[in-house]
Amino acid sequence: MSIKAALFDLDGVIVDTAKYHFLAWQRLANELGFVFTEKDNERLKGVSRMRSLEILLEVGGILGSFSEAEMNEMTERKNRWYVDYISKMDESEILEGSVECLKGFREIGIKIALGSASKNAMLILNNLKIKHYFDAIIDGNKATRAKPHPEVFLLGAKELGVKPEECVVFEDAQAGLDAAKIGGMKTVAIGKPENLVGYDRIFRGLFEVNPKEIAQL
Numbered sequence: 052m053s054i055k056a057a058l059f060d061l062d063g064v065i066v067d068t069a070k071y072h073f074l075a076w077q078r079l080a081n082e083l084g085f086v087f088t089e090k091d092n093e094r095l096k097g098v099s100r101m102r103s104l105e106i107l108l109e110v111g112g113i114l115g116s117f118s119e120a121e122m123n124e125m126t127e128r129k130n131r132w133y134v135d136y137i138s139k140m141d142e143s144e145i146l147e148g149s150v151e152c153l154k155g156f157r158e159i160g161i162k163i164a165l166g167s168a169s170k171n172a173m174l175i176l177n178n179l180k181i182k183h184y185f186d187a188i189i190d191g192n193k194a195t196r197a198k199p200h201p202e203v204f205l206l207g208a209k210e211l212g213v214k215p216e217e218c219v220v221f222e223d224a225q226a227g228l229d230a231a232k233i234g235g236m237k238t239v240a241i242g243k244p245e246n247l248v249g250y251d252r253i254f255r256g257l258f259e260v261n262p263k264e265i266a267q268l
């Protein structure tokens with residue numbers, strides 16, 4: 052068996068928080084006086100909070116009009132609304148097959164880490180009651196460099212005490228798949244083949260994943 056650890060992205064793989072990010076970013080766009088659509092929101096997946104704001108302001112045609120302090124204030128405002136939404140989440144929002152997949156890897160002795168860009172990952176894991184499945188949790192507070200930089204996954208491998216080539220990463224965002232590849236890890240894409248490239252396997256969701264098969268990658 053070549054794989055010793057499975058590293059999971061959070062948003063888009065284990066839970067769909069993108070809808071809450073969207074509602075909060077949309078509210079900010081409304082306050083700033085422009086429309087932000089669900090299609091625009093696709094560009095924010097897997098991207099850091101500040102980079103998301105830059106994309107949003109670009110959509111509104113007002114990127115470059117604000118100071119660093121104003122940009123910080125806007126990300127804080129958006130985050131307060133976002134945290135309001137995710138504070139109400141519970142186990143019913145876990146995406147289909149996620150718990151079975153995590154259990155399946157544990158049963159065959161594969162270590163598990165979280166590799167998320169989100170600074171709110173711990174709150175989400177607590178609300179979903181799945182924190183105990185993770186041997187290491189690397190989130191946006193621990194990793195400072197945004198995907199496609201491989202930092203978040205390399206820190207995960209390090210905390211688990213495994214080599215990058217012994218890891219498989221589950222990701223829904225292209226930046227995340229690129230980060231895993233740059234880090235020298237195997238990749239499982241979650242999503243549609245027309246939206247993603249450069250993966251070892253692709254599934255519609257964790258409900259399609261067979262941990263024993265992935266362990267042989």
Ligand code: B16
Binds near residue numbers: 095130168172
């Ligand atoms: P926060 P992931 C990412 O989560 C989201 O996909 C992305 O839309 C968000 O901007 C980023 O986390 C930062 O989140 O504002 O909560 O710190 O896919 O890396 O689990």
Ligand code: MG
Binds near residue numbers: 061096222223224227
């Ligand atoms: Mg994601």
